[in-house]
Amino acid sequence: MKDLDSADLDCLAALADERSFERAAQRLAVTQSAVSQRLRNLEAQLGQLLVVRSRPLRLTEPGKLLLRYARQMQALRTDLARELGARTTRNERIAIAVNADSLATWVPPALDPLVQAGLNEGFGLELVVDDQDFTHEWLRQGEVLGCVSTVRQALRGCSVQPLGVMRYVAVASPAFLREHLPQGLNAANFTTAPFLVFNRKDDSQVQWVSKAFGVRAPRLQERYVPSSEAYVRAVLMGWGVGVAPELQLRPLIGSGELVVLRPELSIDVTLFWHQWKLEADSGAAGGTLLDQIGKALAAGARAALG
Structure with missing residues (x-):
């Protein structure tokens, strides 16, 4: 060829x-x-x-x-421009896929120093959002160069490293509990209690109920709210029971605005960072820009997720 x-x-x-x-x-x-x-x-x-x-x-x-090859070539051009001290064109970008809950919590602080430094270099960053079980498909199809995913196995030509565990807990507002669940959420009433769901790929509520009450494939009353921030607002307003990252809910739980249901019970989601291995070597300190994104995400995840 x-x-x-x-x-x-x-x-x-x-x-x-x-x-x-x-x-x-x-x-x-x-x-x-x-x-x-x-x-x-x-x-x-x-x-x-x-x-x-x-x-x-x-x-x-x-x-x-x-497309995979094209993305890699674009990334290598971006790295070369950075090493030469030249601004990249507006079409040069690094695309990575992340899950919405990570984007709503630890990802922006993790990437902020790198993005701030990049403002003077002109490189573009695109964050593609999907469920953590599906971001890996974006990588496989060549749409992105890296992803935060629950998949453990690396694709051929890719590297993978563990990021940490996101802990999901079930919560509700005190007013919702007083009005709709005065006896608490239990095996007798979970089928009639409304549960908030992020989208049709989201099964964290089903997982939590299955774990809490030993029910296989429970059928729930679902209300869909496809935004991490709006999801939490909906729980605060008493739309139903939510299952969301403890990291995101921590201030609201501490203030008493939300109550944790079954504090001993959680859904733990292990996250991994995958990225394509770029063939050319980069002489820049810290490796290629994609390498630096991976390192920033790993450090940010360690700080936020433990």
Whole structure:
């Protein structure tokens, strides 16, 4: 396979991000015909279809494999620019996938020093949010270069390191307990008590009830609130019982605004950091930018999660 043109690879990455030729052209500041031509160049060179021309468009399996390479090349260019003391272009970015609860708690403080330092260097950071059991798929498909995940096993070509354990507890507001659960949450009433759920991928409530009452696959009354911050607000307002990170709830529990149900019981979620191994060596102190992101997340997780 001949050397692939970096502009063509950037075009594939833009198509993967924007999911349309028009938006990809706007992002790259070129015409749609130029985007089409660059994609045709790649497909002709590889002899394979890389993009399904649907609405929204999607990458084929060969396209996903090439996307991994394109992301890595973008990251290496960003590292080279940093070493040379040059600002990167606005299209250069490092994308990582994190779960919403980590984003609402320990991830921003962990990354803040690195992001603040990067303001003068011009590199971009994109945080993709998904459930911790699904962020690994973003990495596998080449959409991101690193992820916070519950998956233990590293993909081929990736490294993995443990971050720590997020402890989830069940809570409710005092007013909700007085009005709806005066006898407390128990095996006789958990099926009629409303539980707040983040989204349809979230099964922490089911796990907690199963562990608390020894019930397999319990059926719950569910109210969906797909935002970590809004989820906690909804619990405070008495919308139902919530199962959320103790780290996030700690101040509210301490102030008495929320009450922990069954304090001895928790759902413990072990998190891991995965990242692609970039082939080229970086002479910059601390390794590549992706390495530095991984180190910052590991240090932040140790401080917050123990």
